[in-house]
Amino acid sequence: MAFTIWRHPRPCGAAARCIGGRTDLAVDPRKAKRLAHRIRAHARRHGLPREVVTSPLARAADVGRWLRHWGFRWRVDAALAETDFGAWDGRPWADIPTAEFERWMQDFCGFDFDGGESLAALLRRASSWQPPCALAVGHAGWITAxxxxxxxxxxxPTAATWPAPLGYARPAA
Incomplete structure (x- = not known):
């Protein structure tokens, strides 16, 4: 089955903050609707069933709500949630001490952000996920993993080999 996942639209209030699975930010409704239109057109163009699965976080789920409004079958799957950045989640990047970043770089895959999810755990979660349909909306960290x-x-991966995140409202195949 062909599978395409889109990163959610840019959330409100995310600038200069560490935003993960514990910080549930909304998106501008117009941006959610715009991405839903693009997904609907993609499904039509490729003859895909009108089904979508999203993360439970509002920045992805809001797109699913629009698609459901237009007749799509919408499912929510917690396995698609963004990385849990533990004690860092929701904090301004500038407030996280340099020593904390150094701890992360020393153990890039094992560091759990003081009570969150390590990259190794995210990789296991993402690699074991099986798409229930051809279309999804998720998060940059999960998609990259x-x-x-x-x-x-x-x-x-190492810090040097970890790819840049997918842009907002962009598809990955």
Whole structure:
């Protein structure tokens, strides 16, 4: 089955903050609707069933709500949620001490952000996920982990090899 996942639209209030699975930010309704239109057109163009799965976080789920409004079957899957950045989640990046970043870089895949989810755990979660349909809306960290696991099975990234995140409202295949 062909599968396409989109990153959610840019959330309100995310600028200069560490935003993960614990911080549920909304998106501008017009941006959610715009992405839903693009997904609907993609489904029509490729003859895909009118089904979508999203993360439970508002920035992805709001797109699913629009699609449901237009007759799509919409499912929510907690496995698609963004990385849980633990004690960092929701904090301004500028407030996180340099020593904390150094701890992360020393253990890039094992660091759990003081009570959150390590990159190794995210990679396991993303690689074990099976798409229930051809269309999804998720988050940059999860999408990057899913692509990494598919392209480099069994390999762990370093800070230097971890790819840049997918842009907002962009598809990854």
């Amino acid at each position: 899913w692509q990494w696991a598919a392209q480099r099975p069994g390999q762990l």
